[in-house]
Amino acid sequence: EAGVAQSPRYKIIEKRQSVAFWCNPISGHATLYWYQQILGQGPKLLIQFQNNGVVDDSQLPKDRFSAERLKGVDSTLKIQPAKLEDSAVYLCASSRSGVTETQYFGPGTRLLVL
Amino acid sequence: DQQVKQNSPSLSVQEGRISILNCDYTNSMFDYFLWYKKYPAEGPTFLISISSIKDKNEDGRFTVFLNKSAKHLSLHIVPSQPGDSAVYFCAAEDSGANNLFFGTGTRLTVIP
Secondary structure, three states: OOOOEEEOOEEEEOOOOOEEEEEEOOOOOOEEEEEEEOOOOOOEEEEEEEOOEEEEOOOOOOOOEEEEOHHHOOEEEEEOOOOHHHOEEEEEEEEOOOOOOOOEEOOOEEEEEO | OOOEEOOOOEEEEEOOOOEEEEEEEOOOOOOEEEEEEEOOOOOOEEEEEEEOOOOEEEEOOEEEEEEOOOOEEEEEEOOOOHHHOEEEEEEEEEOOOOEEEEOOOEEEEEEO
């Protein structure tokens, strides 16, 4: 089966610009996650979707970050406006249903904010 | 507040020897623990897991041990192979809270 797809793989922007990342989960996976991984740290959950509903967005900086999962399949994560500290790898993961199921990660999008 | 800690940022081991990666956690509500392996420019891939009702789980060369009283788990790889060289992340979840917490990772280098 095809894995989790993410695009773009790399993005360089200047601070205060906006950026969007796209994720296509494994077919049939109901749960989708966005993680932020800052250099030298482990992934940190930003938002979790179950189908097209938000399960947990408690760690999403909602003043600048937004995410949606229309039709319960693909998802986009947006940052507007970006700050220097947003430089990180943004990982998308999916699981069949819920966090107790194994999460499968995409390759990530590496963002550099200058 | 780091709830899952991997205090060794790196580890080097000779090929054929045992690799032991350690992980500590602070939240007593965690009831499921996982290890992920990550190669450069790739996302983490699931390696092995253990439920809090067990103290050991084995899968081929990989064994995870859980010591709930010490809030400590470890991953043993034996024998270590050069292809095992990667960053290993420990993760823990409270299934009731529906969230997964990752450690900061340990970079394992297996020397041929």
